[in-house]
Amino acid sequence: MKKYLSSKIISNQQLSKSFFQMDINCPEIVKISEPGQFVNIYFSGDKKIFPRPFSIAGAKNGILKIVYKVVGSQTLQMSRWKSGHDLKILGPLGNKFSIKTGGTHVLIGGGVGIAPMLFLKDSLVTKNSKPYLLIGARNKDEMFLFEDYESELNLSTDDGSHGFRGNVVSYFQALVDSMEKPLHVYCCGPDKMLEVLAAYCKKMKFDLQVSIEKVMACGMGLCQGCATKTKTESGEIKYSLVCKDGPVYNAGDVFFNG
Amino acid sequence: MKKYLSSKIISNQQLSKSFFQMDINCPEIVKISEPGQFVNIYFSGDKKIFPRPFSIAGAKNGILKIVYKVVGSQTLQMSRWKSGHDLKILGPLGNKFSIKTGGTHVLIGGGVGIAPMLFLKDSLVTKNSKPYLLIGARNKDEMFLFEDYESELNLSTDDGSHGFRGNVVSYFQALVDSMEKPLHVYCCGPDKMLEVLAAYCKKMKFDLQVSIEKVMACGMGLCQGCATKTKTESGEIKYSLVCKDGPVYNAGDVFFNG
Amino acid sequence: MVDMRIKLGEKISLDNPLMTASGTFGYGNELSDVLDINNYGGIVTKSLSIEPRIGNPPPRIVETHCGMINSIGLANIGVETFLEEKAGFLSDYKGQLIVNIAGRTDDEYFAALKRLTQVDWIQGFEINVSCPNVKEGGIEFGKDPKVLGQLVKELRQLTDKFLMIKLSPNVTDIGIMAEKCQECGADAVAMINTLYGAAIDIYSRKPLINSVIGGLSGPAIKPVAIASVIKASKVIDIPIIGMGGISCGQDVVEFLLAGASAVELGTVHFFNPHAVIEILEFLKKYCDENNISAISDLVGKIDY
Amino acid sequence: MVDMRIKLGEKISLDNPLMTASGTFGYGNELSDVLDINNYGGIVTKSLSIEPRIGNPPPRIVETHCGMINSIGLANIGVETFLEEKAGFLSDYKGQLIVNIAGRTDDEYFAALKRLTQVDWIQGFEINVSCPNVKEGGIEFGKDPKVLGQLVKELRQLTDKFLMIKLSPNVTDIGIMAEKCQECGADAVAMINTLYGAAIDIYSRKPLINSVIGGLSGPAIKPVAIASVIKASKVIDIPIIGMGGISCGQDVVEFLLAGASAVELGTVHFFNPHAVIEILEFLKKYCDENNISAISDLVGKIDY
Numbered sequence A, B: 001m002k003k004y005l006s007s008k009i010i011s012n013q014q015l016s017k018s019f020f021q022m023d024i025n026c027p028e029i030v031k032i033s034e035p036g037q038f039v040n041i042y043f044s045g046d047k048k049i050f051p052r053p054f055s056i057a058g059a060k061n062g063i064l065k066i067v068y069k070v071v072g073s074q075t076l077q078m079s080r081w082k083s084g085h086d087l088k089i090l091g092p093l094g095n096k097f098s099i100k101t102g103g104t105h106v107l108i109g110g111g112v113g114i115a116p117m118l119f120l121k122d123s124l125v126t127k128n129s130k131p132y133l134l135i136g137a138r139n140k141d142e143m144f145l146f147e148d149y150e151s152e153l154n155l156s157t158d159d160g161s162h163g164f165r166g167n168v169v170s171y172f173q174a175l176v177d178s179m180e181k182p183l184h185v186y187c188c189g190p191d192k193m194l195e196v197l198a199a200y201c202k203k204m205k206f207d208l209q210v211s212i213e214k215v216m217a218c219g220m221g222l223c224q225g226c227a228t229k230t231k232t233e234s235g236e237i238k239y240s241l242v243c244k245d246g247p248v249y250n251a252g253d254v255f256f257n258g
Numbered sequence C, D: 001m002v003d004m005r006i007k008l009g010e011k012i013s014l015d016n017p018l019m020t021a022s023g024t025f026g027y028g029n030e031l032s033d034v035l036d037i038n039n040y041g042g043i044v045t046k047s048l049s050i051e052p053r054i055g056n057p058p059p060r061i062v063e064t065h066c067g068m069i070n071s072i073g074l075a076n077i078g079v080e081t082f083l084e085e086k087a088g089f090l091s092d093y094k095g096q097l098i099v100n101i102a103g104r105t106d107d108e109y110f111a112a113l114k115r116l117t118q119v120d121w122i123q124g125f126e127i128n129v130s131c132p133n134v135k136e137g138g139i140e141f142g143k144d145p146k147v148l149g150q151l152v153k154e155l156r157q158l159t160d161k162f163l164m165i166k167l168s169p170n171v172t173d174i175g176i177m178a179e180k181c182q183e184c185g186a187d188a189v190a191m192i193n194t195l196y197g198a199a200i201d202i203y204s205r206k207p208l209i210n211s212v213i214g215g216l217s218g219p220a221i222k223p224v225a226i227a228s229v230i231k232a233s234k235v236i237d238i239p240i241i242g243m244g245g246i247s248c249g250q251d252v253v254e255f256l257l258a259g260a261s262a263v264e265l266g267t268v269h270f271f272n273p274h275a276v277i278e279i280l281e282f283l284k285k286y287c288d289e290n291n292i293s294a295i296s297d298l299v300g301k302i303d304y
């Protein structure tokens, strides 16, 4: 039961050069949100007409958290909103990560792909599981830190300016021997990164769920605009709607160039 | 020589419920501005694409003043700009009041039509003339006061909540006997008001210049969009461009429904 | 109390003039968490074809200034699956349910209409002869008045239910097309479908729409839609259902004044899921404030 | 250093691909306070007719979402006054001066062209057969390929100078019109003129444009223009001059990739008087960063 609401921003802080965290007061959405789901943020008066989708990065005590990177006009506009600002929000949208029992949970976030991992981590911690959280960024400026982890936190930067030097997938490979098997891997990040990780997990027979992105108009299955090529269990090719059937897929079902 | 510049807002204060005064730092435009002329203010990223024209309400010490009323989306946006904000501005645009010598100058502003009258008043005062300044508003909420007058200031409101009760044209008629003739009347305000005043001045043989408004796209004669029906001296009908040939006309040359 | 009812000829009566535009409202159930779909006087479904279609490959949509281009390629579940899966939900709907039909050939249109006209919870049909982004068929029927007339005549034979034809703006004279529909027995015309549109990524140099040219919709096209309705209303007497770029109540009044008897909300659903509610409120307020007792009094009342 | 030059066939060479769109730049002198007009590779004048025209009554313009509707009615000073008053200013201009010609009848086109082709500071002509808001003529020539072809053939006889035809998007197939122009000897085609558009004041119920239906321009129509250029470039070999909704350098690259050899800036002049300067800067930077040594290398390089 998604809701379309007018909600107040509680805080909107800058985390690093281009990353922000926005806390929004919307208990109605928080109550029913699950890790992997996202919300749509709406704009008005603009020449750009689409809402913008953001993963739910946290949902606790009536407060919904998103973590976003300023990459264009609408995220720039968002970064200027002050606490107290009323925004229109729709959610929760999409499917969710299916949380496996037993074994070790490895959460990998590349760049802003960290966002859904934070919520998934919260949820696993509540379930008394101690997940690994691997975060990759291009460099120190793109990296940001959180107050409270309750999980094994591992940072890497492509240029080595913070934590492990190299991309987060190589970092995972470097750590994998020390992790207790079986592994359940969850990842969100750039398509390229997902593709590399998917190939590796396939080889290693790790089970991998990925959260993917597509440009969306409606975010709820009205327009069929966000279609992506997927394989069904029977191996059939099918266009799946990322906003409704996704954004979380078993890595094996996705075509990363689809 | 109009200029297109990026200029800083020095201050943007609220004068009354819906009126604001914006001081803009643009010496290049100030230097060459004359009463009756206007500037274009530009917007970006918006679904509305036209710039908005505003009469120059003052031009002194490098600072250009406009007085504006919030009536729609763009003036609302302007009212939110803070000092320090950079705006794009083009001006000075249009023709100017032709200032008559000798006699008494009567400046009449209805509603936001006050704006160009303030600049004209400044200019007459500099020339050692002591003009009458008649200001009409619908009610007290729409009326605002200025620090410094140096002129005979006369206020009227339609509902009598401030100053004379009645419209500013009746007020003028009430005062006219006390004014030393010949009169040179200058007016800016709603079309209806201009029309009534024009009929009266024609009857009384007072010379009247009016500043009129039309929706403008370019503000400088590029598009021919702001045409209004006028009479030439020889009595011929002609479409005149309000942005270039106007906005100031001899009242007798204008068709108020054209 | 303002009377919001609208009659579309003899066959259909709407509780209010707001309907959904095909392809922008899923099959009706997607938005029902967010609002009561009985707010709409009518629902027009996504275009259905006799067989299911998987639609076009991505990218299928791109945002443009005050608009968007789409090339969904009439992806749809097909007539039979529609009847099986959606009957429950849609037969509870209190307004008028219009099924939009698309085809590549005359026979595909005929087959779909024959099947659907038997279903009692379907009140009428909107025939899509104007989809700009499917290679075969569709728009071909919408380009040539003779071909269009022939199709409409034959469809008319197949159903007594409300039959309206949805016209493309991508023609030299939409008035001629509308006249043809009236002449061949259509109960109404709907206009406009999307305009041709394209966009290119200047870095990859790739078209931003799989089919290169797609359909432009949204507020950007409203002036074209209003002009189309004005033109058509000068030459036909059957009702016009107007759409194209509606984003608020003011826009709906504009369409009614231009000559539309009812309107369809399309792209607005994407940027304002509550549009129908806000528009209904506006219409009531507008009518109250302007002493209009029946919304139908606005239809065609542009004052030249 | 990026080579910004563009050849439009054998007759005309531009220092850069940016020209002005007719009717959005006055007669060239109005913007010269604000920038050096030699920034433009070419200037296209307001449409001129053999006799002066006072144009349409107000209201002539209205803002729409990301666009505007105009109905200026080809108000212009007429060929003779143009030659008298503007010669001084325009003959100093270093780029290519193209005069746009409009007419109600063939004879009006012929008379204007015959007179203007004798003037040495005029390098070429853009023939407006597509103005949507003048009652007689204009668009009539732009709707029917046969009528258009005949006009182009006859115009071709009257001048050896650069002759381009400006096409309307308000036709079923702009490709057919473009082909006809090529076949009948035009040196280039320009597209698109404005789309039909209308708007109504919902309180006064009056049309917001004197002629009810006017011409829609601005960023809103860019996707339609890009689609038109793509279609035309598939069927003709003569250069295409693209326009419609250009607001920034990215847009210009998009037109070039779509197949335009040069572009015209129109409505953008109203909301950004410095557009030409900013666009030139962007183009240089874009080419530098993407290792493009000559801007002409972009033309038609959409990657399907």
Ligand SMILES: Cc1cc2nc3c(=O)[nH]c(=O)nc-3n(C[C@H](O)[C@H](O)[C@H](O)COP(=O)(O)OP(=O)(O)OC[C@H]3O[C@@H](n4cnc5c(N)ncnc54)[C@H](O)[C@@H]3O)c2cc1C
Residues within 6 Å of the ligand: A038, A050, A051, A052, A053, A054, A055, A056, A066, A067, A068, A069, A070, A071, A072, A073, A074, A075, A076, A112, A115, A116, A212, A213, A214, A215, A216, A217, A247
């Ligand atoms: C399911 C999902 C979850 C997401 N979660 C996050 C998140 O948690 N944090 C975060 O920073 N970003 C997230 N994104 C990406 C985010 O939506 C875009 O960065 C944002 O839309 C950019 O808007 P803009 O106007 O600033 O940039 P623009 O300049 O408009 O676009 C920049 C890029 O953003 C993407 N984008 C633009 N519009 C849309 C749209 N309507 N739908 C989807 N993508 C679009 C495109 O790739 C585009 O090239 C998510 C996207 C999806 C689909």
Ligand SMILES: Cc1cc2nc3c(=O)[nH]c(=O)nc-3n(C[C@H](O)[C@H](O)[C@H](O)COP(=O)(O)OP(=O)(O)OC[C@H]3O[C@@H](n4cnc5c(N)ncnc54)[C@H](O)[C@@H]3O)c2cc1C
Residues within 6 Å of the ligand: B038, B050, B051, B052, B053, B054, B055, B056, B066, B067, B068, B069, B070, B071, B072, B073, B074, B075, B076, B112, B115, B116, B212, B213, B214, B215, B216, B217, B247
């Ligand atoms: C020469 C001239 C001088 C003016 N001086 C002043 C002034 O000193 N102070 C002041 O408050 N107002 C002045 N105006 C009016 C001012 O331009 C409008 O109030 C403003 O454009 C409204 O914009 P908006 O987006 O807030 O309202 P909108 O909702 O867009 O429009 C409200 C009304 O404003 C007018 N308007 C809208 N767009 C334009 C446009 N592009 N050009 C002209 N009028 C438009 C129309 O009458 C419209 O109905 C002047 C207008 C002109 C033509």
Ligand SMILES: Cc1cc2nc3c(=O)[nH]c(=O)nc-3n(C[C@H](O)[C@H](O)[C@H](O)COP(=O)(O)O)c2cc1C
Residues within 6 Å of the ligand: A223, A224, A225, C021, C022, C023, C024, C046, C047, C070, C072, C074, C100, C128, C131, C166, C192, C193, C194, C216, C217, C218, C219, C221, C243, C244, C245, C246, C264, C265, C266, C267, C268
């Ligand atoms: C994503 C999308 C899908 C559409 N699918 C269809 C369709 O299947 N059948 C159809 O007749 N029209 C379809 N349309 C066209 C709309 O019904 C409508 O005619 C058009 O979008 C103009 O209205 P708007 O500007 O309000 O969206 C679609 C439009 C969009 C944006």
Ligand SMILES: Cc1cc2nc3c(=O)[nH]c(=O)nc-3n(C[C@H](O)[C@H](O)[C@H](O)COP(=O)(O)O)c2cc1C
Residues within 6 Å of the ligand: B223, B224, B225, D021, D022, D023, D024, D046, D047, D070, D072, D074, D100, D128, D131, D166, D192, D193, D194, D216, D217, D218, D219, D221, D243, D244, D245, D246, D264, D265, D266, D267, D268
């Ligand atoms: C106010 C205005 C006046 C115009 N006058 C003419 C004209 O006289 N002749 C002509 O061929 N096109 C005329 N046009 C059309 C433009 O040249 C151009 O084709 C159209 O506006 C699309 O480009 P744009 O979106 O960049 O403005 C005019 C357009 C506008 C906005």
Ligand code: FES
Residues within 6 Å of the ligand: A215, A216, A217, A218, A219, A220, A221, A222, A223, A224, A225, A226, A227, A241, A242, A243, A244
């Ligand atoms: S974004 Fe509309 S269906 Fe997914």
Ligand code: FES
Residues within 6 Å of the ligand: B215, B216, B217, B218, B219, B220, B221, B222, B223, B224, B225, B226, B227, B241, B242, B243, B244
């Ligand atoms: S507003 Fe363009 S000519 Fe006056």
